[in-house]
Amino acid sequence: MDKLTHFSDAGRARMVDVSDKPGTHRVAIASGVLRMRPETLARIRNGSIAKGDVLTVADVAAVMAAKRTSDIIPMCHSLALSGVEVVFSDIAEPDAGGCVGIKVITSANCVGQTGVEMEALCAASMALLTIYDMCKAIDRGMRIEYVQLEEKRGGKSGIWTRAEDSA
Numbered sequence: 001m002d003k004l005t006h007f008s009d010a011g012r013a014r015m016v017d018v019s020d021k022p023g024t025h026r027v028a029i030a031s032g033v034l035r036m037r038p039e040t041l042a043r044i045r046n047g048s049i050a051k052g053d054v055l056t057v058a059d060v061a062a063v064m065a066a067k068r069t070s071d072i073i074p075m076c077h078s079l080a081l082s083g084v085e086v087v088f089s090d091i092a093e094p095d096a097g098g099c100v101g102i103k104v105i106t107s108a109n110c111v112g113q114t115g116v117e118m119e120a121l122c123a124a125s126m127a128l129l130t131i132y133d134m135c136k137a138i139d140r141g142m143r144i145e146y147v148q149l150e151e152k153r154g155g156k157s158g159i160w161t162r163a164e165d166s167a
Helices: 036-047 054-067 117-135
Strands: 025-034 081-091 099-112 141-155
Touching: 025 036, 036 099, 036 117, 054 081, 054 099, 054 117, 081 117, 081 141, 099 117, 117 141
Parallel strands: none
Antiparallel strands: 025 099, 025 141, 081 099
16 A cells, blocks of 8 residues: 555645646546435426526536635645536436435546546535535435545556456
8 A cells, every 4th residue: 555645754634745746637537326205306307496406506516616625625736627527317216215316427627736536526525415405405315325436547647447446
């Protein structure tokens, strides 16, 4: 296992100095799921949630979260993002508890000296939290699952994909 870089030799938390690293094109893709009652998903899809167009608001929230990641994660670098994409899809097959869901996939990219994994993960998390916030009045039992990195590209470590990770 590699040494953790966010700790100094004295064991104190620190922001890693990336000034000697070359800038490269970097991409990260993250995903997550929000499980809910079928009636909640139907109301999201037919536009009958009192607070408005849930997925449009969640899309904007995801982009805003990606742009502000360094404001909420203490040792995260501030990055000039080149782009953020957000895609929602329905999970129509009920789980064991009868819940369906919405899956979000986010991608973030930049040309920089450090990766955009945290930006993609923050975007996915905030999209799901926003949907929860907008629908909690009708379904407090919703649950967020599987917020995870799916893929990262760029930098010294190259390409990593969840599908190929054997750990």
